[in-house]
Amino acid sequence: MSTQTIRPARSFQGSVTLPGDKSISHRYALLAGLAEGTTRLSNFSTGADPHSSLGCMEALGAKIVINDTKTIDVTGTAGSFTQPSKPLDCGNSGSTMRMLSGLIASHPHIFTLIGDHSLTLRPMERIRKPLMQMGAKLDLVDGHAPITIYGGPLNAIDFETPIPSAQVKTAVLFAGLQAQGTTSLSESIRTRDHSEHALRAFGATLTREGDRLSIAGGQKLRAIDATVPGDLSSAAFFLCAALLFPDSNLVLDAVGMNPTRASLLDVVTALGGAIKVLHVEEKHGEMVGTIQVNVAPSGLKGMEISGALSAQIIDELPVLAAIGPYTRDGITIRDAKELRVKESDRISLVVRNLRAMGAEVTEFEDGLAVPGNQKLHGASIDSGTDHRIAMAFSVAALRAEGDTEIHGAEAAAISFPEFFTMLDTLAQR
């Protein structure tokens, strides 16, 4: 385990281009592996998680060439995955395990999907249910990985997602793409729609009527040439850091601004950030822009995050909670029970680490309340080997009194290996 020491900063300034979005990189890797032809992916995520997706595609017969760290060529299997010679290792990535299950379930092989300790604790019944309804046979161990999939022909279903999850939605869409008939799916809270855009980019037809999506089975995918937008969830750490200093000036270049992810920007604005969109364009259905962030003269306010908003910015909640003590009115998060079944129990780890830094905080089953106007001190932080916790508390440490030690800092590499170097460049001391 590695430890990073974070010193307090006096300001946060600079201009950065973020590595490719993790969610989009996963989808491009998986669909490229199924498609016919060679897909070139530029600005692919440098995080370990999307590389787990690439590794699984290679084990299933795709050819992967890593030209440089961010430019990857994937020659797909033209719709026919081969029987892998070893278990498909999803590492720490829930996205890989859940979306891959849908992608491979119709192929006539037996697959075993494994992951690390954290992934083995995460709920997988949520994908087993719809895939079984489609006719797949999946064995779990007490609701968890390892997953064994006995692949075979699938039938279309009409599915209503019981929990807001883009990963479950994607598993059903990817299976539906290869099922017999037209699969429909509706979600009560609209989750990130990268899969819909990616499927269309690879040539599939997908329709949406209200909140109901439909995809016909038997469609073939063809290779694309795509550049992955910068990761807004990685940017969230720097956006929150910028909010902590009245004279901050942060420019994020070519960052993903997909509206199903961008409510984070509304939250930053509500908290007291002044965001200027300098440029915006669309690439393969994804909005990409350059934004400048300063702090509004009114300073850092607080807010309550609940309902659909909690689901839409679920990965950003730990860092928002971690800056809660520095706001005027505090930050309350509700309707976020899902945080308990991410890479760690993120509610309990955020509470424990905030308390270690001297903050007052109330824990709820579905969230937490952090009063504002609190002073924190440097402390010893346990990342729980969770990337988002390691990065969230590195941000909180910038305004604490004294140094903070982040134990298990290497976890950041799951989504953002460049995090500590970039943080060091942006934090002015």
Ligand SMILES: O=C(O)C1=C[C@@H](OP(=O)(O)O)[C@@H](O)[C@H](O)C1
């Ligand atoms: O579809 C995706 O790329 C993701 C969806 C979310 O998970 P759920 O689908 O479990 O909500 C999110 O937490 C995860 O980091 C990435």
Ligand SMILES: C=C(OP(=O)(O)O)C(=O)O
């Ligand atoms: C929850 C996350 O990812 P996954 O579900 O893919 O492990 C995350 O990146 O915060």
